[in-house]
Amino acid sequence: MAHTNDHPGEQAAPDPIRLIGIRETALSVDEVFRAVGDDAAGGVALFVGTVRNHDGGADVDALGYSCHPSAEAEMRRIAEKVVAGHPVRALAAVHRVGDLRVGDLAVVVAVACPHRAEAFDACRELIDDLKHEVPIWKHQSFSDGTEEWVGAC
Template identity: 55%
Template sequence: MPDELRNVTADPGVEAPSAVVRLIGIRSAELSVDEAISAVRDPRAGGIAVFIGTVRDTDEGRGVVALDYEAHPLAEQFLQDVAGEIAGRHAVFGLAAVHRTGSLRVGDIAVVTAASAAHRDQAFAAAREFIDVLKDRVPIWKRQWFADGTSSWVGSP
């Protein structure tokens, strides 16, 4: 069996990574936390861990008024690949991740990830690794707009 179809947990109740990844998206529209939760719901799951990334009003002591997110044309495929890797390393039933692009204001939701698993520790571990790897490897960049009228790019090549 190819590695990408084998779940390392060897738990017969856990599906192959391709079946676990239930919602992946890069969108300019507002994100729905409920959509991510609904996507990962599973009757076998004892818990769902959700991460909601929002636009904060300061960065390194400077006032932030807005962010502009841009994504590489292949960002969604990168996100799909990362999700498959996370599914292969964790005993989860469902994974979801959606990232926003475009102009966002303070308080807006920029990213939502969710993981369902039999137990909370499994769900939390998968959700934590998912957002960490997403931020590290998926080509999405943000331009921060500061209260003083200046801006700077974060994560751009």
């Protein structure tokens, strides 16, 4: 009798990184979800980061993201690290740059794995590492006329 992890679907896919991108146009949850479709995946974890109307107790009027030219390569490096540490069948991540409004999608990531716990773990690592390591900066304008730059998004 074969062990569960002996099934090919329990292993990482040969090329699980399906979509990595920095976009100046609106992001699509459907595009990211479709990109991670995989018949061997029993769980897909998807995270959507949106622009909120406040930060640190101040009302946010506008927000803009800008990035270093290496940002997309850094996203891929992080994706490769997540794939190496988890049985990822498929992974996708896109981040928006430019001027955004409250409610706009800023980042969408998804990970498909054989089981839900693995998908949640891999997705959390992916978004947390993207947030801390990718050179994307956020410029916020507040309703009181002040503004601030925030380090890596």
